[in-house]
Amino acid sequence: MRCRQWRRLSPRCGVKISQGKMNNQMNPIIQPRRICLRPVPILNALFFCVVACIAEAEQLSDTDLKNLLARIRENPVTRADFQEQRVIRLMNKPIVNSGKVWFQPPNKFRREVKGDSPSLTVSDGRQLWIYYPNFKSAERYPLGKRSPLDSTIAAINSALNLENVESTFHIAAARADNGWELELTPRTPSMKRVFQKLTMRISDNLQTERTEMLQPNGDRIATTYSNQTRAPLPPSTFEFTPPPGTDISTPLGQ
Template identity: 30%
Template sequence: MIRGFRNLAAGLGVGVLVVLGEGVPDPYEAILRSWLEASTHLNRFQAEFQQTRHLKALTQPLVSTGRVWFSAPDRFRWELGDPPQSVAVRSGDTLLILSPRLRRAESYSLGGNPTGPARDLMGLLDGAFPRSIEDWKGRFEITGVSTNQGMLRLDLRPRSPAARKLMPVLIVGLDAGTLGLRLTEMIMVDGSRIRSEFGTLRTNLPIPSELFSLEVDPAWKLTRNESPP
């Protein structure tokens, strides 16, 4: 009975969304465009952040620091830990995940429409940095917008069911004035949360190109993961 009601409610909900999607202009379109416009002005930026992982399996949160560099149109570098324990480098259609402590590297091809682990990783890494409205809207939908203490909060839902299995909700916090990124929070499927709070965003400063280098120390174990066509 309860299940039937839930299904009915879900069905009604989907129906309402479909009606809204087809007949009524997206109420969050303007916000999204503004955010995108603010992001696209940033050809290069770098920031430090603090990441707090509230994992259901642990009694205490795990805190680590990290840094991020971005260079338009498609290069970025994430470092997590100090010294870095995990590094993600994207350059063009290649994403490289490095684990310096384990001397291990994994390479993912992002050509075409990435699926599987590559897509999951990209969802975690660049969801908060939109470059194209079509691309972004293809991956996320805004389910809620609110403001609090000068911060604009966007509640996002991955469109891909596979991504939702991993991360049903992504929260993006923007500066209400500048629409600059202040925080992201990923709600995982088991209720765990990963919150990254960004420090000062330094924009359009020169970034050494070797930061985006895909070179891997030959002594490391490199695993290549080709994205299925």
């Protein structure tokens, strides 16, 4: 004689459930998992509250921020290698570039991009050249006199030397592991057309390790810096003469 498995009615819904399923519900391994899932929202709220409190405690005061910027400017970085990744919304893969960059406050710089699409960008503070060796072409842009490129130059220079940064950006800074985190947001409409936000990672030895720029269209440019030096640079670093046979254009018509 075969015995049927004993079944009982569920007190909650009046449906019959098997003894095996009831055993699973009372299993000491399974059941605590169900009980522990309930307070997760509370634990998450407490966790984010703690994180927010820590972040608030580590924010630099205006005086500390002023002192930090002064220390960086006392001995500015003049040269670095860089690795750049551009995340463009309309492209499936990011564009990766690498090269070298030279700075001299307040508005001189040189940027050499290597790889399959090399380029050279040079600013002497009065004009900016962009040279494309593969195409033997160069573009010349005037600077100053409210040039449209002035905001772009200011943004580039802020990446390594933070020269005169308070006048053009709102700055929030916090102490982080082995350094500082800075967030720069533009003050002026012209600067806001260049980017929405620039975040910077500053090391304990006062060197910019990483920057990330969020542009108005949602694109992002993340740049890491290495092999930084502070040695003086010769004036010729920021001079450029187009090679013979170069096709020169002036996109701004000046």
